[in-house]
Amino acid sequence: MPKDGIGASTKRREDKRFLTGVGRYTDDINLRGQAYAYFLRSDVAHGRLTNVDISAAAEMEGVVKVFTAADFSAAGGLPCGWCVTDRHGNPMQEPKHPILAEGKVRHVGDPIAVVIADSPELARDAAEAIVVEIEELPAVINMKDAVKDGATKVHDDLTSNLCYDWGFVEDNREAVDKAIKEAAHVTTLELVNNRLIANPMEPRVAVGHYDRASDDYTLYTTSQNPHVIRLLMGAFVLGIPEHKLRVVAPDVGGGFGSKIFHYAEEAFVTYASKVVNRPVKWTSSRSEAFVSDAHGRDHVTKIELALDENHKFTAIRTDTYANMGAYLSTFAPSVPTWLHGVLMAGNYTTPLIYVNVKAVFTNTVPVDAYRGAGRPEATYQLERVIDKAARELGVDPAELRRKNFIQPDQFPYATPVAVEYDTGNYDATLDKALEMSDYAGFDARLAESKARGKLRGIGIAHYIEACGIAPSNLVGQLGARAGLYESATVRVNATGSISVMTGSHSHGQGHETTFAQVVADMIGIDASQIDIVHGDTSKTPMGMGTYGSRSLAVGGSAMVKATNKIIDKAKKIAAHLMEASDSDIELKDGQFTVAGTDKSVAWGDVTLAAYVPHNYPLESMEPGLEETAFYDPSNFTYPSGAYICEVEVDPETGEVEVLAFTAADDFGNVVNPMIVEGQVHGGLAQGIGQALLENCVYDENGQLVSGSYMDYAMPRAADVPMFAVDHSCVTPCTHNPLGVKGCGEAGAIGSPPAVVNAVIDALHRSGHKVGHIDMPVSPARVWAAMNGQG
Missing domain, CATH: 3.30.365.10 (Aldehyde oxidase/xanthine dehydrogenase, molybdopterin binding domain)
Structure with missing residues (x-):
């Protein structure tokens, strides 16, 4: 077996580029002619927007365009991916989440307007010239106070500040009450699980590019799940067909959950790039991340x-x-x-x-x-x-x-x-x-x-x-608005090297190393022969990304399924080459052998035969070695x-x-x-x-x-x-x-x-x-x- 297969403490191959400073993060991406976005955010937690005057900012040097909520009247709000049903059988209250604040601001950091300019400095300077008038309202901060009768509402169109009142398992409620009442001892504790800010090493970045020649959009973003961003943003926010929208998440410096979600900045730069006919880039500052990241x-x-x-x-x-x-x-x-x-x-x-x-x-x-x-x-x-x-x-x-x-x-x-x-x-x-x-x-x-x-x-x-x-059919019943499967495509090249395209995404977990170890172990070749491709919706099959410690359990399982399909087909080719039954073929250490004999053929010979099918069972199978699998856990x-x-x-x-x-x-x-x-x-x-x-x-x-x-x-x-x-x-x-x-x-x-x-x-x-x-x-x-x- 390969020395760098399953169980080996192989050094992370991706660390070489990170440690030598040649990683490619989203902020390293700069497109020809790009402009820069600066978000003007609310410094008030709760208030009515009575005036947003952009006239002075729009006339300033280097300003390309200034956007407000009115520019997004045709766009949808940012979608929520899970609907919870409360203990009474009612769906949760679900307010609109606009790209830019509409009528009200609801937290410090809520985006009000965006300036696009020729440089980040010009955009920031112009944002300071925007006149914003806010009728400040009482802020609702304490959760218990927020659900009291007469509390100021965060969203005027909701009945209250209560999103849902969930009980689980509701059928247990009376029995639990009885058991606690009759217990020999009851320990009670009131506690707080303190609010945290994720603070990954790399702040969020988004670069939008519209290609007028092809009518295609590309979004480069710091995301843990580019396919989900493509689906949510394309279908529910901007109305872009998925085949016209590419989402790329290159090297991402940490996420910890905060980069799972679809954010307003991603939708904005994608939309704005078409309006101004230039690529548009936004890079979060660390202080901005404190009030804009979940x-x-x-x-x-x-x-x-x-x-x-x-x-x-x-x-x-x-x-x-x-x-x-x-x-x-x-x-x-x-x-x-x-x-x-x-x-x-x-x-x-x-x-x-x-x-x-x-x-x-x-x-x-x-x-x-x-x-x-x-x-x-x-x-x-x-x-x-x-x-x-x-x-x-x-x-x-x-x-x-x-x-x-x-x-x-x-x-x-x-x-x-x-x-x-x-x-x-x-x-x-x-x-x-x-x-x-x-x-x-x-x-x-x-x-x-x-x-x-x-x-x-x-x-x-x-x-x-x-x-x-998992599984998708169960979580669908529980309110999930997406499947929770994973995918992989395994492409074997004619000379035996392999590209694995995975719907999972690595933002520090070491997938390029561990995924290669799994495939290397299954086939018996060196892991250096295997390339892991991820983070680009134009290159990888539809997947749900990386979060919840699902990478190997779900993404790796899809990869194993696809690799097993490859091995099964390769065994048939090897059997034909050795004039044997495919049921007698074994694969070990990169060699196909006929069980009980000394007949063998190397992995590379079989893969070459797959693409140069001079001696090939053409009547029973197509040339080539490429397979895709989806895995939905049970x-x-x-x-x-x-x-x-x-x-x-x-x-x-x-x-x-x-x-x-x-x-x-x-x-x-x-x-x-x-x-x-x-x-x-x-x-x-x-x-x-x-x-x-x-x-x-x-x-x-x-x-x-x-x-x-x-x-x-x-x-x-x-x-x-x-x-x-x-x-x-x-x-x-x-x-x-x-x-x-x-x-x-x-x-x-x-x-x-x-x-x-x-x-x-x-x-x-x-x-x-x-x-x-x-x-x-x-x-x-x-x-x-x-x-x-x-």
Whole structure:
């Protein structure tokens, strides 16, 4: 087999161009004659637009054209890709999301007008000459206040600020209420999942180009799913036939969910390029990204956990307010519902669960999927309330979890929240984490910290993920307005090299390396013979892109299906060349052999015969070797893991230092261990950032207080320890051909509760009976809690 096949820690081939500065990002694309767009955005959270005077700006030097909402009267609003039905059977309230503000502005950063000019500087200068008059209205920021009777409405044409009131599973509601009422013990916790700003390394960029000769449009954009952008923008916003619209997402420097969605800037530059008959480019500044990119999380929850006299979980009830922001972003409605509620069983055998979610419109930036999307919120609620219950009952938090784990002989396991886990071994990952973290030796480390005047704590969290959202027919019934399959075309060249065109998209995951490893392993050739093509709708089959840790589980499975078609056909050609039956042909290490004989023919000889068919079974097949496959999963995949965090707290300042972090994950089969480890490292850093540092804050007037890196604290190298990572506990997925489960979001899901649990543990061990501190667990919040001011 090839040395760089499945299981090898092959270095990422794409890193060579990134590290040598020759990557091709969207901002590197400059087209002949291009103009530049500058968006004039609202500095008011909520108000009526009474006057937008562009006359002075339009006359300024270098200005090509100034656009307002009136220029888009024929365009549709930005579409939402998921419609949630509430617990009463009614569809959610779905307001229009215009490209430019129509009549009202609804959040700071809402675009009002756009200047196109010969340079970015001229466009910005002209934007300052636009006269905007706004009749300011009260801003609606607090979600609970927003749904009170008489609250100011974000959208005047809606009945209220409540997008939907969702209950799941509604049939469980009365039984859950009864179980909690009759329980031997009930632990209640109210908590906040803090709003986050994704902040990928590369800000968003969009370049639109209209070719008057062919009547074709091209959009270059920083996107995680170019085919979905083409569909949404072409069909629902601008009315461009898909065959006349090409979307290209070149190298993309990180996404974390924030680049899944269709944004107004993409539609604008595409439309404007035809109007001004020039390519139009927009590049976001970092400060602009804070008020224009979709935010993440922002839930307020009350969770109740009921236990019997033997400490077995009997019921869970949650009530959540989920912030939608001012508009519905592409997949926003699904995040607090179908990506959150169905994970509330966690790793446990709780028989009764009821989840209520009230999604609320506020005068803030729209909220959508952010690394983990719903699953971190579910895990945080569950793992914090379990830890609190263990403390109330006086039992070890690891053992309380173990007592309630789903056991290996119970799989496949149908949860009370409508999903079925296929495989897992939660005791194994917990045991591995306890061993790696030296859990048994904690008391000695506690004493050492105490001798230095520091408080030490240890926190455990166990998580389960749901990756590769599927199947399409099910999610369609749940409100998805798109399929969730994936695609691949495998094209074998005459000399045996291969191009794989995938509908998945890489924005840091290493697809060009791992996808090539899979195909190389299947055929037995070197991975350098395989080229991975992605990110261009004119070159790849229709796919749904990359998010939700679906790349290998869904995209890779499509690739395997297409490659198997190639192998089947190649075996027939090889059989003809060797005058044998194709049922006797074996492929190994790039050689076709007749079983039980020494007859063989090389991969390259067979591929040449496919394209130079001088000796070829023409009567039974066409020449060539190229196949396409689509893969629609039959179920989610369910990675899981145990995380243990150890912290020290300075009692004088409340400062928290993460001393050690252990992650024992079950990702099913692993293609490239090094890349998996890197994915976990990145997720852990983001999760620790949420737990200790990051917080998106609005004041009562809707002004973003944390609107730059001066006020929004991103994790740095000094904020995280050297991680201890393991993925040796493997229970392969049973319903995809690779047996993989997904790893990209795990670290961000399991780490926040582990960190907060560790901080609470440190305070309790020093006599501070603090039940909870909301994230971010900043020094000020810790100090206040220790001193009775929380």
